Amino acid sequence: MNLTRRNNQPRLEDIVTAILHELSGSGGDIGYRGMRRRLLVDHDLNVSCELVRLALTVLDAEGVIRRRQRRLQRRRYINEGPNFCVHLDGWDKLKPFGISIHGCVDGFSRRILWLRACNSNKNPEYISRFYIDYIKEINGVPVVVYADRGTENCIVRDLQYALRWNHQDPLQGLSSFRYGSSYRNTSIERFWRCLREMCGNFWINYFKDMDNLGVFDTSNVVHLECARYCFLPIINRELYRVIQHWNEHTIRRNRNADCPSGKPDVMYFQPEIYQTRDYKMPIPGNLNGIEQEYCAYPPANGVSMEFEVIGTQIRIENGLNYPPNTVEEATELFIRITNYVDRL
Template sequence: MPANDIQDADLQGMSSLQLIVLYRQRDYSIREILGVMAIRHGKITSERSMFRVLRRYRLTRGQSQHSLEEIIQGILLELSASGENAGYRQMRQRLLINHGLAATFEMVRLILGLIDPQGVALMQAGRLRRRIYINNGPNFAIHFDKLKPYGLSIHGAVDGFSRRVLWLKCCDSNKKPMYISSFYLDCIREINGIPVQVYGDGGTENSIVRDAQMALRWTDADQYQGILSFVYVSSNRNVRIERFWRSLREMCGNVWMNHFKDMSDFGLLDTSDSVHLECIRYSFLPVISKDLNEVCNIWNTHRVRRNNRISCPAGKPEVLFFQPEVYSARDCKISLVDNRELHDVEREYSQRPPELGVSQEFLTIARAAVEDLNLQYQPRNREEGTKLFAAITINIERLV
């Protein structure tokens, strides 16, 4: 019986002979076996008796190595399970514990070098074997997600092959499916086709995009048609868009977050006040939208470096997206056969977010305050937006 099949509760009923064999299979030394038997199990035995048992069961160092065929079979089983990142020392331990197979370190090292040279090279480099991201070309898979800092919802989507940003919008809500549907349908019109697969999280706000993607791909004959054309994936596994969020924070997001934190620290902004959140959108959304457009232009024209963990080539996202043939790839979009279905979805299940991200009631109050205080209606930077925010909130508090 392999040593890992023995539970600790079963050890109490074992004889001294069984315990000696078990601990030897677990690679305990002679002195370690004597100590654990005496202290843990209260069984005293001599070294001579132990050597007799080990010789009888061929567990002495000279007799303990099993046949080459058994060792190779055990290693193959471990590699096919969870042992693909194990080095030769851990693999030898796995053979002992999981299969009751004894082998020398050198034997295991040589076999691993022949069976799994790539894994050995990664271990020597101190790296784990990672999953490789595979994408056939532009519009094969798009990845979308959202952020919501300080009442401002940022929606983004990235093409998996080229890493080109397909949309990056700031609006008032991350819970309205019709908003996200409008971004998705605008993207379809821009590329004049349907992506093969769409990756998004399981939130209800993605329900219309899911249904629209499945409906538009329902009659196609490829292996990703219909329900397979939309893939639910958690945010931490939606790597493409999550990696872009990191870059967005470096490019402009962190500046805005620090600015809003400073406003909160100085008592100017109360994120629990719905009026303050509407005022944030009214005062800063145009400036933030301008920054997001600049981020898109910079990101889509920068050069992506080569990454060995993905099958996609390096280069500029715009070039990768519009000229995939240069990189021995192809545009994978599914052509639109009939635009009438797209028009129907757009008419019934799509809604563009308000330009300034606020309700009509707040818009009326804010514009009245702007006129009364003779303020600039369209702020051009953070400073002007902050002045506008402070003036409007103070004016509203006076009215209340």
């Protein structure tokens, strides 16, 4: 019947303008078929698939290559060098058994700055104590501190604001402390997985076995204090070994990560090898007043003075070593103390 399709091909300028509009938004991740559908439905442009494909190869060449390789565009974690950004957080897997762990990792080198087990990782004065000890050790202040919105970080936040208030850089003052959820604090969260493999899983299973055997009652406050009194020295020694092993091991190169590879200690203390420098800022004044006002050391054995007296009396009467040198000695001391208290 001599019927033909109308030649309603739109102008090339309109097609390019519409594609650029889509590429500036969510259209940057779709292929040429999805782009053609958007042009037809949203822009009323009837364009052939071949023309859209050719246009995308020119206007979005990197996106075409990425989709052809079936790779997502990963976000980049930017950390300029040692002490530029540090990440701190608490590990609560042993908290049901009365023991809490807190740690901090340097974002550039992934070096452990501190890792301590104590009676609580929610006391802001304890966390500020760890933070001040770290500042005194490096004789400087980190550029940025990254943490979650826990109440234990409030004093560290204020101290970071105060110590960085008069520095002349874009991240001084209120920009020097950043809150974020745990899933974004990946540097320290990734380390917790390694901590569980290195020693954490052993202690979780050991305490659960004691609970299943009826030796350890996690609902009894006395048992929780006794667990800290008996096992905290051994766990802190284990954490010290973890720090040594981690800071001296070699981090392999990852093609999907922008962070350097190598030994954390080498990356932290010799950043010139990686074409960077130590970014610590000078301490603006004396820290003695801050320490006395806002910082407190956790109890040495993680227990109250009353329990310290009871534990000392029992171990002297039974001739037991303290601090215990092995898990078996700690377990025996735990059983002797809990049985003595239960008989009272």
